[in-house]
Amino acid sequence: FLQHVKASFGTLKPEAKNMSQQAVNGVSHRGKVLTLDSMNPNVKRVEYAVRGPIVQRAVQIEKELKEGVKKPFTEVIKANIGDAHAMGQKPITFLRQVLALCSYPELLEDNMFPEDAKKRARRILESCGGHSIGAYSASQGIECIRQDVARYIERRDGGIPSSPDNIYLSTGASDAIVTMLKLLVCGEGRSRTGVMISIPQYPLYSAALADLGAVQISYYLDEDKCWSLDVAELRRALNAARQHCNPRVLCIINPGNPTGQVQSRQCIEDVIRFAKEEHLFLMADEVYQDNVYAEGCKFHSFKKVLFEMGPEYSSTVEMASFHSTSKCYMGECGFRGGYMEVINMDPEVKAQLTKLVSVRLCPPVPGQALLDLVVNPPQPDEPSYTTFMKERTAVLAALAEKARLTEETFNTVPGITCNPVQGAMYTFPRITLPQKAIDKAKEEGQVPDMYYCMRLLEEEGICLVPGSGFGQREGTFHFRMTILPPTEKLKVVLQKIREFHLRFTQEFS
Amino acid sequence: MKQLEYVVLARRVSQIKEELRQGVRKPYKEVIDVSWGDPHRAGLKPLTFVRQVLSTCLYPELMNSNRLPADVRQRAQRLLGGCAGGSVGSYTATEGIPEIVHSVSEFITRRDGGVPSDPENIYISPGSQWALTNILNVLVNREASTRTGVLTPMPCHSATTLGIMGLGGVVVPYYLSEEQGWELQVEDLHQALESAKGVCNPVALYVINPGNPSGQVQSRKSMQEVIRFVSERRLFLLADEVYQDCIYGENSEFVSYKKVLTEMGPPLSDTVELASFHSASKGFMGECGLRGGYVELVNLDPAVLKYIKTLFSTDSCAPVLGQLALDLMMNPPQPGDPSYPLYDMETQHIRTTLVHNAKRAVSVLNSLQGFCCQPVEGGAFAFPRVYLPPKAIQKAKEVGMQPDTFYCIRLLEEAGLLFSAGCEYGQKEGTHHIRFCIMAPEDVMEELLKRLTSFHTQFMKEFS
Numbered sequence: 001f002l003q004h005v006k007a008s009f010g011t012l013k014p015e016a017k018n019m020s021q022q023a024v025n026g027v028s029h030r031g032k033v034l035t036l037d038s039m040n041p042n043v044k045r046v047e048y049a050v051r052g053p054i055v056q057r058a059v060q061i062e063k064e065l066k067e068g069v070k071k072p073f074t075e076v077i078k079a080n081i082g083d084a085h086a087m088g089q090k091p092i093t094f095l096r097q098v099l100a101l102c103s104y105p106e107l108l109e110d111n112m113f114p115e116d117a118k119k120r121a122r123r124i125l126e127s128c129g130g131h132s133i134g135a136y137s138a139s140q141g142i143e144c145i146r147q148d149v150a151r152y153i154e155r156r157d158g159g160i161p162s163s164p165d166n167i168y169l170s171t172g173a174s175d176a177i178v179t180m181l182k183l184l185v186c187g188e189g190r191s192r193t194g195v196m197i198s199i200p201q202y203p204l205y206s207a208a209l210a211d212l213g214a215v216q217i218s219y220y221l222d223e224d225k226c227w228s229l230d231v232a233e234l235r236r237a238l239n240a241a242r243q244h245c246n247p248r249v250l251c252i253i254n255p256g257n258p259t260g261q262v263q264s265r266q267c268i269e270d271v272i273r274f275a276k277e278e279h280l281f282l283m284a285d286e287v288y289q290d291n292v293y294a295e296g297c298k299f300h301s302f303k304k305v306l307f308e309m310g311p312e313y314s315s316t317v318e319m320a321s322f323h324s325t326s327k328c329y330m331g332e333c334g335f336r337g338g339y340m341e342v343i344n345m346d347p348e349v350k351a352q353l354t355k356l357v358s359v360r361l362c363p364p365v366p367g368q369a370l371l372d373l374v375v376n377p378p379q380p381d382e383p384s385y386t387t388f389m390k391e392r393t394a395v396l397a398a399l400a401e402k403a404r405l406t407e408e409t410f411n412t413v414p415g416i417t418c419n420p421v422q423g424a425m426y427t428f429p430r431i432t433l434p435q436k437a438i439d440k441a442k443e444e445g446q447v448p449d450m451y452y453c454m455r456l457l458e459e460e461g462i463c464l465v466p467g468s469g470f471g472q473r474e475g476t477f478h479f480r481m482t483i484l485p486p487t488e489k490l491k492v493v494l495q496k497i498r499e500f501h502l503r504f505t506q507e508f509s
Numbered sequence: 510m511k512q513l514e515y516v517v518l519a520r521r522v523s524q525i526k527e528e529l530r531q532g533v534r535k536p537y538k539e540v541i542d543v544s545w546g547d548p549h550r551a552g553l554k555p556l557t558f559v560r561q562v563l564s565t566c567l568y569p570e571l572m573n574s575n576r577l578p579a580d581v582r583q584r585a586q587r588l589l590g591g592c593a594g595g596s597v598g599s600y601t602a603t604e605g606i607p608e609i610v611h612s613v614s615e616f617i618t619r620r621d622g623g624v625p626s627d628p629e630n631i632y633i634s635p636g637s638q639w640a641l642t643n644i645l646n647v648l649v650n651r652e653a654s655t656r657t658g659v660l661t662p663m664p665c666h667s668a669t670t671l672g673i674m675g676l677g678g679v680v681v682p683y684y685l686s687e688e689q690g691w692e693l694q695v696e697d698l699h700q701a702l703e704s705a706k707g708v709c710n711p712v713a714l715y716v717i718n719p720g721n722p723s724g725q726v727q728s729r730k731s732m733q734e735v736i737r738f739v740s741e742r743r744l745f746l747l748a749d750e751v752y753q754d755c756i757y758g759e760n761s762e763f764v765s766y767k768k769v770l771t772e773m774g775p776p777l778s779d780t781v782e783l784a785s786f787h788s789a790s791k792g793f794m795g796e797c798g799l800r801g802g803y804v805e806l807v808n809l810d811p812a813v814l815k816y817i818k819t820l821f822s823t824d825s826c827a828p829v830l831g832q833l834a835l836d837l838m839m840n841p842p843q844p845g846d847p848s849y850p851l852y853d854m855e856t857q858h859i860r861t862t863l864v865h866n867a868k869r870a871v872s873v874l875n876s877l878q879g880f881c882c883q884p885v886e887g888g889a890f891a892f893p894r895v896y897l898p899p900k901a902i903q904k905a906k907e908v909g910m911q912p913d914t915f916y917c918i919r920l921l922e923e924a925g926l927l928f929s930a931g932c933e934y935g936q937k938e939g940t941h942h943i944r945f946c947i948m949a950p951e952d953v954m955e956e957l958l959k960r961l962t963s964f965h966t967q968f969m970k971e972f973s
Binding site: 034035042051091097099107112129135136143213330331334355356358363365366 | 516519523542545547548549550551552553554555560561563564565567568570571574576592593594596597598599600601602603635636638639642646647648649650651652667668671672675712713743744745780782794795796797798799800808809810812813816817819820822823824825826827828829830831
């Protein structure tokens with residue numbers, strides 16, 4: 001016991017002045033109020049691979065490089081997280097101009113900024129308490145911004161009405177997703193809420209479900225059919241789950257993360273039909289809605305499809321759809337801007353939702369302002385339009401090209417198969433690992449794809465996330481890599497992974 | 510969870526604002542909204558240096574000219590250097606931009622007269638309430654057969670009580686002693702524990718210093734008693750210290766729980782588990798909307814800390830502008846810097862205003878029949894007791910409102926003042942209070958007090 005205590009104490013820096021010898025020897029370790037036993041057990045089940053152990057090692061390696069430790073590479077390429085700006089993508093000029101004006105309104109007198117930017121800044125400031133982005137907003141978000149979001153949704157969905165009262169601005173889409181799950185999860189034992197989520201999935205979902213003590217109901221996407229969703233598989237998963245929980249929610253990410261799959265319109269209809277039949281609340285995570293690259297693929301919003309299916313569906317199916325300022329062409333992750341639109345929600349539940357969001361006071365106002373610009377971009381008759389469109393098109397075109405390049409390159413590597421990256425920002429290729437490598441991983445106490453990714457990190461300085469962090473069929477292995485590095489760098493990364501994979505396969509042959 | 514009282518008021522205020530916009534005649538031209546602890550909403554201005562740096566970070570082209578002072582440009586450059594890709598649009602490390610986390614720990618050490626602060630135990634979050642909810646999430650064990658209790662002051666701002674309940678915890682109230690200036694008396698802590706017997710398992714004590722809404726600044730002696738109490742009764746101490754820069758009383762001084770704990774020496778200093786919270790929302794900056802706050806964890810089990818880190822990681826990171834605001838708060842311009850004179854002038858002005866407002870509000874309130882207000886030694890609010898006439902209480906019942914909500918609705922309708930009702934915060938049965946923010950420009954405070962005086966006199970007469 002003392003050894004364990006001393007070992008874990010090694011990670012603490014004793015507060016030199018007042019630490020007693022007793023404390024240094026670990027006696028103070030006894031009798032803590034908050035221990036592994038007394039803490040919320042659900043929190044212990046939470047994992048989030050995107051920022052997990054491999055990333056921690058990557059950060060450590062970066063430190064070592066800074067300290068001058070020699071390595072086979074000079075920088076760590078963090079292709080683990082969907083962070084476009086970190087990889088060199090430039091912010092959209094117009095967005096930053098307006099935000100700078102909102103931040104320091106004296107600049108409204110400065111002719112460095114175009115009129116359309118100033119107009120929007122003035123309008124946003126007008127809607128802020130005390131005309132400052134530093135004032136709290138209503139917990140649900142600034143009203144005129146919610147109105148703008150509703151109008152954007154109407155335009156996007158061909159005129160289908162959207163009410164600002166159904167819009168909840170949030171601290172990134174993640175915040176809204178977790179809030180919605182909090183509302184939905186209840187019950188005990190066999191009647192505990194079950195939530196359907198895809199395998200593979202973005203691990204925020206599994207983390208939130210673990211935290212809430214909800215039952216995760218996994219449905220497998222079909223890797224052989226380009227990660228498509230099959231209602232028969234939904235049905236199988238649901239029926240099995242009914243034995244031990246009360247399934248109430250179906251989560252779907254479209255375009256998909258990590259798969260990049262863009263659901264066909266038919267598929268979305270089938271899912272909605274299924275949700276209605278089985279009386280499930282639909283959660284449609286649509287944060288990558290502008291990130292669609294493949295020929296023949298198109299983003300169809302769940303809401304639009306729902307309403308086009310007629311009143312039998314549109315007046316009954318309960319749904320929440322989520323969007324964010326972190327992805328698409330803006331890539332403004334650091335602003336933590338997002339929203340959800342709730343459809344057909346019971347008004348009494350909405351009142352509870354309003355209460356729930358008040359606990360954290362309000363979403364960051366700069367993120368709300370940014371969202372307002374995203375839903376209210378420069379129009380063709382405005383001065384900033386040309387530059388804005390040029391920048392936006394360039395970002396999306398670069399992503400499309402990188403998606404294609406990635407798929408093409410990985411498919412030339414024996415032992416790596418890569419589905420087309422139809423949308424989003426990631427590739428999730430399948431890797432074949434020799435049995436000896438799998439055995440070695442076991443010896444090291446790691447899951448095989450973690451072992452693979454750790455070796456890649458140590459040898460090439462490339463940080464990916466193992467497929468086990470997202471879920472995959474038993475016996476298969478994958479990794480998730482972002483397609484975000486600049487094209488030239490991406491080419492190098494792809495080459496290095498190719499070489500590593502061949503080396504690795506050779507080593508364990 | 511009961512219906513939030515302020516929703517009633519919030520709904521009505523939107524309507525009134527709309528009516529005013531349409532030119533409907535009212536006894537006032539605009540609504541004065543002092544229902545939140547929000548200095549900017551109430552009319553105080555942001556600090557110029559802060560906003561200049563933030564705008565430059567947002568739009569770095571501003572660095573390529575002399576339109577902004579040199580120290581602004583230098584600071585923006587330094588801060589952007591800590592951002593991936595040189596952009597405030599990138600994610601950051603979970604706990605915050607490392608340089609800023611270090612700034613925070615250095616600030617804490619300076620503030621506490623040299624007591625070391627470990628950056629590893631600091632998490633920057635989207636506002637302090639976010640961090641508090643995460644820590645509560647770790648403390649509140651929903652799976653346990655007995656529910657988890659958190660000792661919470663009465664009165665207390667509703668975000669925390671809602672947060673506790675939302676996590677499935679039980680709010681165990683301890684009543685602050687109004688007649689002694691809202692003092693925290695240890696007997697009330699003991700009483701609270703008694704009341705929890707057979708109801709729940711208390712694991713934590715939540716204390717707000719300076720108080721919200723109470724305005725009290727805790728004495729060192731009282732803080733020592735609290736520390737001894739949590740140690741004896743094995744409670745985790747949650748210290749909400751977001752108003753630490755808002756001190757007005759001549760004889761009041763803020764000292765942090767961490768400092769007092771350290772001064773008390775071992776074994777207490779090595780064993781009492783503490784989470785202290787601070788924020789860029791209050792103080793001179795008042796940047797509530799940017800959502801920048803932090804928690805410092807002291808004496809926690811390292812094994813538990815690992816899980817706390819994973820939990821925070823699922824939130825990605827705090828908004829970058831909020832993180833930058835924290836850095837600017839911890840590292841303001843220094844004498845000799847080009848921005849210093851203006852910065853100094855602005856902060857002095859705010860300080861003078863707030864000290865003046867605190868005194869003036871209390872003095873006016875206590876001059877009126879039917880009000881009794883404890884000294885506002887710190888914090889953002891005045892929280893006077895209102896002695897409502899029985900007829901007013903009766904009327905409130907008839908319209909289905911809490912008596913102090915009724916008072917606030919009438920205050921809004923007739924005087925254009927948006928306050929909040931005491932029932933939102935918890936108060937002794939049969940007592941009524943109202944809360945309003947005193948972090949406002951002097952002229953706004955004067956106007957507010959004038960309208961309040963006139964309304965109150967009228968109201969008391971009407972229901973006499």
